[in-house]
Amino acid sequence: MVSQRLGIKGFCEGFTMVVWLYHLTVISMAVLLFTLSNRVNGGKILVYPLDGSHWVNMKVIVEELHSKGHDITVVRASNSWYIKENSNHYTSITIPNTGGFDENFFSEYILGKELKTQREHGKGIWTTFTLHSLIRDSLFVFHNNMVEVITRILEDDELMLFLQEAKFDLVLTDPSVGGGTILARRLGLPLVHNVRWTIQGEAHLFLAPSPLSYIPYTATEFTDKMTFPQRVINVFAYIVGVQTMASMIVSTYKAVVQHHFGPDVDFRTFFLEADIWLMRTDFVFDFPRPTMPNMVYISGFQCKPPKPLPQDLEDFLQSSGEHGVVMMSLGTLVSKLPEDIADEIAAAFAQLPQKVIWRYTGPPPSTLGNNTLLVDWLPQNDLLGHPKTRAFVAHGGTNGVQEAIYHGVPLVGLPLAFDQPDNLSKLKARGAATVVDIVTLDKGVFLEALTNVLYKPSYRENMQRLSRLHRDQPVKPLDTAVFWIEFVMRHKGARHLRSESYKMSWIVYHSVDVIATLLACVLIIAVFGLAVIRCVCRKVFCKQKAKRE
Structure with missing residues (x-):
């Protein structure tokens, strides 16, 4: 047993x-x-990014592609600000350069030139003209620096041989600069844009049909419901803006393109030949408009659920009690303000029962209240996702706006430059933000804006409605971005989604030649008809005259 x-x-x-x-x-x-x-x-991807806040979201895609087993190579300037030479997620190619993306370039432009001009001259046509000139001159300098980088690459025979022998599957670039598209054309590789802006303006206006009757030009801050005078201004602004961007291209990128590709090559086609445009926007944030088959919308792909905060920040938030917290950050480019403006902002914050976390690296304002914590850096996404956060004071950059939408936090906008006023105007039109002119800001105006956003329920309700719409998607935006990048690698491009319109002249695109031909035909038929009628009438008249005689 x-x-x-x-x-x-x-x-x-x-x-x-x-x-x-x-x-x-x-x-x-x-x-x-x-x-x-x-x-x-796993594919081999060559990434040609733009530094600063644009790299912040490009890095998210790079890390996700790396996690999928892809081999990533990133081109960077030697004096890059955010793009590090050493990383666990990519191999870098560093280009010696004295230009690149200067950390102080845009902050000096925003605070030292644009803001100073507005404060000295106020609103008006002269100020608008001056600011337009400042933007043009500053972008001209910036793009010349970018041309220096791509020129060094194209003229480095050893580097170009390495890139050709590396057998990359595609180029992923930010078309806010032209280097990535030029390099993709030289290497003969499929091209994917991580885009909202190109060197010629907003991507939709460059690629998709854009009726100016209901599509506002970026600088106007109009909605899709424009009056007749607004439509006149919209058309005028579009013409001036397009001509300004074109003039910068002619004097910067065109020279290097003609040198390396020939005098008859149109640089604009380099952009239009991109296989996929990963659009950093959607129609929760933007106004409805025509689009194209190769435009893929990935707005908010960098957003994610909040992570636990450092203990000191968590304790500060919890100490706010039922009033909650207001967060302020003016993005990567501006971390301090003129002393008098900072004093007005701090004085308004001091009047609030809420606690305030303010990313600010300048001297502490003299009016700083006990409820305000100044920090050199803050985990923006994690703070926006915290249940204690009641409002976000922001400059209106795309990343911050999309994170606010994702987490449903209403904004008090302090737009400074570029697309920021336009971004905030879209949220204002939807009742999810209020906007304050930083030039005329004082304690009373700023406090009123804060009070409205904090205590009028409509702001939070409208923003949370946008958040629900944004999150209600069958596939996460980041997964969508990765899918289409891998799609291009699998099929060696996506030419079947690309319209042939980019090969057409303005006359052909708008059927001006067809309309002219049809009008000419109508005119010929009309003239011929009149001639026949005249001939018949003359014969009848002659017969009647002969009978009478």
């Missing part, structure tokens, strides 16, 4: 061991197959 029990026990142990070995083998094979599939399916 004992031996029988021992035999059964031994059989059970042996059977368990066999089952365990079987499962171990299956798991090992699965891991091996997964690893091999990554090696087989």
Whole structure:
């Protein structure tokens, strides 16, 4: 009996061991197959980014592609600000350069030139003209720096040979600068844009049909419901804006393109030949408008659920009680303000029962209240996602606006430059933000704006409605971006989604030649008809005259 029990026990142990070995083998094979599939399916991607806040969102895509098993190479200038040379997610190619993306370039422009001009001259046509000239001159300098980088790459024979032999599957670039598109054309690679802005303006206006009757030009801050005078201004602003951007291209990128590709090459086609445009916007944020098959909307792809805060910040938020917290940040480019403006803002904050977290690196304002915490850096996404956060004071950059929408936090906008007024005007039109002119800001005006956003329920309700709409998607925006990048790699491009319109002249695109031909035909038929009628009438008249005689 004992031996029988021992035999059964031994059989059970042996059977368990066999089952365990079987499962171990299956798991090992699965891991091996997964690893091999990554090696087989992993592509080689050349990334040509723009530094600053644009790199913040490009980096999210780079890290996600790396996690999928892709081999990433990033081109960067030697004096890059945000793009680090060493990373666990990519290999870098560093280009010696004295230009690149200067950390102080845009902050000096915004605070030292644009803001100063507005404060000295106020509103008016002269101020608008002066600001337009400042923007043009500053962008001219900036793009000349960008041309220096791509010129060094194209003229480095050893580097170009390395890039050609590397057998990349595609180029991923930010078309706010032209270097990535030029490099993709030289290497003959498929091209994917991570885009909202190109060097010629907002991407939709460059690629998609854009009736100016209901599509506002960026600088106007209009909505899609324009009066007749607004439509006149919209058309005028569009013409001036397009001509300004074109003039910068002619004097900067065009020279290097003609030198390396020939005198008859149109640089604009480099952009229009992109296989996929990953659009950093959507129609929760933007106004409805025509689009194109190769435009893929990935607004808010960098947004994610909040992570736990550092303990000191968490304690500060919890100390706010039922009043909650107001957060202020003016983005990566501006971390301090003129002393008098900072004093007015701090004085308004001091009047609030809420606690305030303010990213500010300048001297502490003299009017700073006990409820305000100044920090050199803050985890913006995590703070916006915290249940204690009641309002966000922001400059209106795309990343911050999209994170606010994702987390449903209403804004008090302090637009400074570029697309920021336009971004905030869209949220204002939807009742999710109020906007304060930083030039005329004082304690009373700023406090009133804060009070409205904090205590009028409509602001939070409207922003949370936008948040629900934004989140209600079948696929996460980041997954969508990765899918289409991999789609281009699998199929060596996406030419079937690309319209042939980019090959057409303005006359052909708008069918001016067809309309002229049809009008000419109508005119010929009309003239011929009149001639026949005249001839018939003359014969009838002649017969009647002959009879009378």
